[in-house]
Amino acid sequence: MNSPIIEQLIKIFSRFPTVGPRTASRFVFYLIQKPKEEVEELIKTIENLKKEIKNCSFCFNPFEGEGDLCQICSDKTRNQTLLCLVEKETDLIALEKTRKYKGRYFILGGAISALKQDELKKLRTKDLEERLKNNLEIKEIIIAVNPTTEGEATALYLERMLKPLNIKSTRLARGLPLGGELEYADEETLSQALENRK
Amino acid sequence: MNSPIIEQLIKIFSRFPTVGPRTASRFVFYLIQKPKEEVEELIKTIENLKKEIKNCSFCFNPFEGEGDLCQICSDKTRNQTLLCLVEKETDLIALEKTRKYKGRYFILGGAISALKQDELKKLRTKDLEERLKNNLEIKEIIIAVNPTTEGEATALYLERMLKPLNIKSTRLARGLPLGGELEYADEETLSQALENRK
Numbered sequence: 001m002n003s004p005i006i007e008q009l010i011k012i013f014s015r016f017p018t019v020g021p022r023t024a025s026r027f028v029f030y031l032i033q034k035p036k037e038e039v040e041e042l043i044k045t046i047e048n049l050k051k052e053i054k055n056c057s058f059c060f061n062p063f064e065g066e067g068d069l070c071q072i073c074s075d076k077t078r079n080q081t082l083l084c085l086v087e088k089e090t091d092l093i094a095l096e097k098t099r100k101y102k103g104r105y106f107i108l109g110g111a112i113s114a115l116k117q118d119e120l121k122k123l124r125t126k127d128l129e130e131r132l133k134n135n136l137e138i139k140e141i142i143i144a145v146n147p148t149t150e151g152e153a154t155a156l157y158l159e160r161m162l163k164p165l166n167i168k169s170t171r172l173a174r175g176l177p178l179g180g181e182l183e184y185a186d187e188e189t190l191s192q193a194l195e196n197r198k
Numbered sequence: 199m200n201s202p203i204i205e206q207l208i209k210i211f212s213r214f215p216t217v218g219p220r221t222a223s224r225f226v227f228y229l230i231q232k233p234k235e236e237v238e239e240l241i242k243t244i245e246n247l248k249k250e251i252k253n254c255s256f257c258f259n260p261f262e263g264e265g266d267l268c269q270i271c272s273d274k275t276r277n278q279t280l281l282c283l284v285e286k287e288t289d290l291i292a293l294e295k296t297r298k299y300k301g302r303y304f305i306l307g308g309a310i311s312a313l314k315q316d317e318l319k320k321l322r323t324k325d326l327e328e329r330l331k332n333n334l335e336i337k338e339i340i341i342a343v344n345p346t347t348e349g350e351a352t353a354l355y356l357e358r359m360l361k362p363l364n365i366k367s368t369r370l371a372r373g374l375p376l377g378g379e380l381e382y383a384d385e386e387t388l389s390q391a392l393e394n395r396k
Contacts, residue, residue, distance in 0.1 A: 002291070003262030005250055009243045017224045022288070026215045029287040031244060032251055032260045033307075039248050043241050045207045046229060050237050052203055053230055062230045064201030089227040090220070093200070109231075 006032075058131065060107040060124065061092055072096075072105060079103040081139040085128070085158065087111050087146060095144065103142075106131060111150035115157060123154070125161065132165060141169045204230075256329065258305040258322065259290055270294075270303060277301040279337040283326070283356065285309050285344060293342065301340075304329060309348035313355060321352070323359065330363060339367045 002010070006028055013024035031039055053062045056070035063070035072078065082103025086092050092105050110122040132138060143158050145151035155171060162169050174192035176185055185193070200208070204226055211222035229237055251260045254268035261268035270276065280301025284290050290303050308320040330336060341356050343349035353369060360367050372390035374383055383391070 003251065003260075005243065005246050005262055006260070009247055012240050012243060017228050018221055023216055025288050025291070026286075028247070029260065030215050031247060032253075032287075036248060039244060042210050043244060045203065045210060046237060046241060048203050049207055049226070049229060050234060053201065055230075062201075062204065062227065064203055088224075089230075090223050093223070 059092075059105045060109065060127075061089060061105060080135075080137045082142065083131075083135075083138045083140070084142040084144050086144050087151070087154070091144065091146070101142075108145075108154070111145060111148070111154040112157065113150045113153055115153070120157070123157075125158075129161075132162075132167065138167060141167055143169055143171050147172075147174060257290075257303045258307065258325075259287060259303060278333075278335045280340065281329075281333075281336045281338070282340040282342050284342050285349070285352070289342065289344070299340075306343075306352070309343060309346070309352040310355065311348045311351055313351070318355070321355075323356075327359075330360075330365065336365060339365055341367055341369050345370075345372060 009028045009031075010021060010024045013019055013027045014021050016024075019027070031042075052064045054064075054068075055062055056073050057068040058073040059070060061070045061072065065071070067074060079102045082101075084095065084101060084103055084105050085108055086095065086105060087108055087110055089107060092107060095101050095105075106128055107124070108128070109124045112119040112123060141158075141162060143155045145154050145158075159169055173196060174189065175196055176182070176189065176193045180189075182190065207226045207229075208219060208222045211217055211225045212219050214222075217225070229240075250262050252262075252266075253260055254271050255266040256271040257268060259268045259270065263269070265272060277300045280299075282293065282299060282301055282303050283306055284293065284303060285306055285308055287305060290305060293299050293303075304326055305322070306326070307322045310317040310321060339356075339360060341353045343352045343356075357367055371394060372387065373394055374380070374387065374391045378387075380388065
């Protein structure tokens with residue numbers, strides 16, 4: 001009953017992360033009601049994005065500017081012996097916001113739920129191996145995946161992959177989050193908080 | 199730390215319904231990683247949308263095609279004595295999918311949370327009054343707003359507005375949804391299910 005154009009745009013928006021067909025429809029009707037200039041601004045900005053933004057040739061972090069390396073990777077004052085593996089771009093941003101990490105990053109491009117070949121293809125493991133071979137100064141790898149089932153599977157796979165390279169690998173600490181209450185913590189988190197007490 | 203283009207696009211996507219800054223960032227990084235052709239398809243479709251889709255001059259339902267009226271409003275076999283008021287386009291689609299309603303619609307353009315002047319401006323009440331004045335065949339108005347606080351406030355406002363016009367107004371029934379279980383129903387729903395038993 002919707003027009004073909006509306007249906008097509010709903011289909012495209014449904015492929016966006018976290019978006020289902022219902023939210024996609026709301027996006028389409030939102031755009032229909034928006035003034036022409038605002039929609040043109042959206043289009044112009046997406047066009048600029050695709051024109052000006054490139055992936056860093058080391059860490060895959062998207063950036064705007066000269067050269068092949070992003071601002072983080074081209075900053076020689078950062079600790080070159082540390083490499084932090086994250087699932088996606090927003091995880092890198094979250095870690096940068098802490099201002100506590102001064103090494104480099106590598107964006108894996110996702111997490112895996114199983115050690116199947118087509119699942120593994122989602123991760124940039126070949127690129128990671130190549131970076132490690134060409135950057136022998138890297139002494140520690142922080143596997144900063146999400147504390148989820150997929151994150152766990154990814155971390156286990158990476159640890160196995162890194163073992164023969166003899167590089168120290170670490171994981172983010174698990175425990176109670178700030179403001180969290182014991183009585184609402186899940187058993188796994190509480191167990192880990194107890195185990196890693198200090 | 200993000201590039202200005204990325205920041206701008208995050209800001210634009212944050213204005214989309216249901217989208218916060220975190221989801222907006224994920225949309226931007228999703229678009230960065232997408233092949234050029236797919237992003238061009240998105241842009242082309244949005245451009246077509248703005249070019250080809252217009253609002254129906256009676257019900258405000260967006261449509262594609264000749265004339266000023268959408269497919270529903272130009273269908274003379276539909277019951278012209280019924281008018282169903284909905285908050286938004288997706289609510290109209292949901293009702294059409296039931297295939298049980300054969301009257302016309304009017305999209306209010308939202309719901310209000312209070313009877314404040316700037317809140318009321320969100321609703322197309324002036325247009326509604328004009329439609330009712332020019333369509334004296336309308337004998338019943340179904341106020342099909344959402345069963346939320348805002349929906350309730352909107353319905354009360356509309357009922358008060360319709361009273362002097364001497365047109366019968368009805369509301370959607372309240373009760374247990376299909377597959378719902380008594381023990382999980384909220385008290386308000388259960389009370390209404392009991393009250394409206396038949």
